[in-house]
Amino acid sequence: MIDLSTLNDRQLEAVKWQEGPLLVLAGPGSGKTKVLTSRIARIIEESASEHFRIIALTFTNKAAAEMRQRIEALVPGSGNRALLTTFHSFAGDLLRQHGHLIGLKPDFTIITQEGERIAFLDEVIEKSQFDNDTMHLTGERLLPLINRMLENDVSAGSVSRMVMTLPENQQEPIQAIYRAYRAHLVASNSLDFPALIAESVRIFREKPAVCKQIRRVYKFVCVDEFQDTNLSQYHLLTHLVDQERKNLFVVADDDQIIYQWNGASPERLTKLRTDFGMGLIQLPANYRCPPAVIEIANKLIAHNSARSAEKQNLQALKPVSDGDAVRVHRFGTFDQEAAWVAADIAARDEKERGRCVVLARTRKALESALERLTAQGVPAYLAMRKDEFVSAPMRFLHAALRLANNPQDREQARRLSKAFYALEGLQIDPANVSSASEAFDGNALRAFAHIALSRGEIGNNTAAFIRDSIPPLTDKLEFRSFMQATFSWAELLQDSSYGTDNPFAEYVDEKLTWSDLTAEIEGQFGSENVTLNVLLQELDMRSKAPAPAKGSVPCFTIHASKGMEFGHVYLMAMVEDQLPSWAAVKKGPDSREMQEERRNCFVAITRTEDSLTMTYSQRVFGWNKEPSRFLREMALIG
Numbered sequence: 001m002i003d004l005s006t007l008n009d010r011q012l013e014a015v016k017w018q019e020g021p022l023l024v025l026a027g028p029g030s031g032k033t034k035v036l037t038s039r040i041a042r043i044i045e046e047s048a049s050e051h052f053r054i055i056a057l058t059f060t061n062k063a064a065a066e067m068r069q070r071i072e073a074l075v076p077g078s079g080n081r082a083l084l085t086t087f088h089s090f091a092g093d094l095l096r097q098h099g100h101l102i103g104l105k106p107d108f109t110i111i112t113q114e115g116e117r118i119a120f121l122d123e124v125i126e127k128s129q130f131d132n133d134t135m136h137l138t139g140e141r142l143l144p145l146i147n148r149m150l151e152n153d154v155s156a157g158s159v160s161r162m163v164m165t166l167p168e169n170q171q172e173p174i175q176a177i178y179r180a181y182r183a184h185l186v187a188s189n190s191l192d193f194p195a196l197i198a199e200s201v202r203i204f205r206e207k208p209a210v211c212k213q214i215r216r217v218y219k220f221v222c223v224d225e226f227q228d229t230n231l232s233q234y235h236l237l238t239h240l241v242d243q244e245r246k247n248l249f250v251v252a253d254d255d256q257i258i259y260q261w262n263g264a265s266p267e268r269l270t271k272l273r274t275d276f277g278m279g280l281i282q283l284p285a286n287y288r289c290p291p292a293v294i295e296i297a298n299k300l301i302a303h304n305s306a307r308s309a310e311k312q313n314l315q316a317l318k319p320v321s322d323g324d325a326v327r328v329h330r331f332g333t334f335d336q337e338a339a340w341v342a343a344d345i346a347a348r349d350e351k352e353r354g355r356c357v358v359l360a361r362t363r364k365a366l367e368s369a370l371e372r373l374t375a376q377g378v379p380a381y382l383a384m385r386k387d388e389f390v391s392a393p394m395r396f397l398h399a400a401l402r403l404a405n406n407p408q409d410r411e412q413a414r415r416l417s418k419a420f421y422a423l424e425g426l427q428i429d430p431a432n433v434s435s436a437s438e439a440f441d442g443n444a445l446r447a448f449a450h451i452a453l454s455r456g457e458i459g460n461n462t463a464a465f466i467r468d469s470i471p472p473l474t475d476k477l478e479f480r481s482f483m484q485a486t487f488s489w490a491e492l493l494q495d496s497s498y499g500t501d502n503p504f505a506e507y508v509d510e511k512l513t514w515s516d517l518t519a520e521i522e523g524q525f526g527s528e529n530v531t532l533n534v535l536l537q538e539l540d541m542r543s544k545a546p547a548p549a550k551g552s553v554p555c556f557t558i559h560a561s562k563g564m565e566f567g568h569v570y571l572m573a574m575v576e577d578q579l580p581s582w583a584a585v586k587k588g589p590d591s592r593e594m595q596e597e598r599r600n601c602f603v604a605i606t607r608t609e610d611s612l613t614m615t616y617s618q619r620v621f622g623w624n625k626e627p628s629r630f631l632r633e634m635a636l637i638g
């Protein structure tokens, strides 16, 4: 039996919720994720003889992996009863199975890089039939609008409100570009992140049998961090839920919406409640933060008008601790501020240093903090997404697998040749690979292997690797043994000495990241279900950034810190034009943008477990700045 004795009464009520729609509306640190995972574990345990499944959707792979771990710890071996996944991963899976209904093949590729998406859109614009000489429409200019249309579930056939606000002569061309962009993606068997969701919704909408089948499998639907959903994700969700049973369990906090720019909106929660007639449980008790932090968090967020009317204040459960739980420091310049923060962190003992985080609204502020921390000898890192591997062995491996999966992909043939040159010093022209592939049933990887071997200029180890490892990959898609063979080959090559252009730079970290990511993907799908398609598409959805060194101090934007907790929070650059942002200040004190900035501040300060330090300066990046209005709203300055 799972132990529910540590839950408070409200949490218990939510965990015991059986059928019908429920919204758990609660603030940070109130145990929302704990409630969600405990409820899923309880249902699985109590229905051991049944076969229905539960689906829980969230936004990041990290959050999905954490849910999986928590449920596995509560009900070991229950993996096949619950699908704990992200919206994007779920959409990927759906499209692999049913994409053929709209013309997609299961081995579609995912375009992850902004530059590639812009180039793709430029191609669409160029092929369009209208006169662009006067409008000067470019991929770069249009991509944000195309994103918004995809996020707002604008169907290709309808005319969007978003286009109606544009100059009249641009409305039809842009609508046509949107239609062509979606069609061109599908025709070239590729998708980008927003299109993954948009095309899934399209399948649900146009193919009710698919919708029915999915609803039959998943009797219970759950969502974590619902407040982040955009309209397309919301429509995906509504299609998943059986409209009679309405078994939808949602946890959310409208005070933590910080993705408005990505299509999230305070109104969506209101719509959810009316669309589904949700029951409501609030969890005001906060287990994470010191009472002094809860006091200022309540003061701050009370200035926002776009909140659920009945939202209860946070209540601190932690006892008042010794020492200052909240500190505010003012400096002359931002350089001095960064130096002080670095020195304050450096002065802590090693254990406490490992519990610190530096937060700021912008990367620029974090870069200064990182520089200072490094100068003080404190190991620190900036969190950033890495879309592709950069070391030559990993680039070779990734391109070879992609090419095996999609044997006529010229871009992968180009990448493979480039990585091979960096490793072996042999130049193979990708154009030759393409033309030679005709003799190999159009398979560019076989052609590549043939050219490399026939040139006779490669080392024995490389020749053996190509001869023994590429045929099983091209002929039988044996990608697991190919991965191991590539690592062994790379290790043999690594004995040579390199100059400044070391093709192995970052290899050790990247190999580790590769293993971690493949293990995570196998954990999510079950290793027997991980085909080459699944592996490649799931890799595309994940960051390839290395795991940080143990004990090093994270320097995070507020967005990157969401859902996390830290012993000591340092929130820097608390000045106007930073937090709140310049754009929000320009929009005015009651604007949606200003309310979002206030929520950013709210999210930042409520990451705190023990102490919160906020800093600001008179001069930031060469400009005189006023202290953040939020400091005043929290009654921390006069």
Ligand SMILES: Nc1ncnc2c1ncn2[C@@H]1O[C@H](COP(=O)(O)OP(=O)(O)OP(=O)(O)O)[C@@H](O)[C@H]1O
Pocket (backbone or CB within 6 Å): 006, 007, 008, 011, 026, 027, 028, 029, 030, 031, 032, 033, 034, 035, 253, 287, 288, 562, 563, 564
């Ligand atoms: N009943 C409880 N007893 C003791 N600790 C609890 C209880 N419920 C939650 N906690 C603790 O409170 C902290 C926050 O819980 P959790 O991560 O589930 O919060 P959350 O509401 O999802 O937070 P956020 O909105 O900030 O992501 C965790 O450290 C968790 O262990």
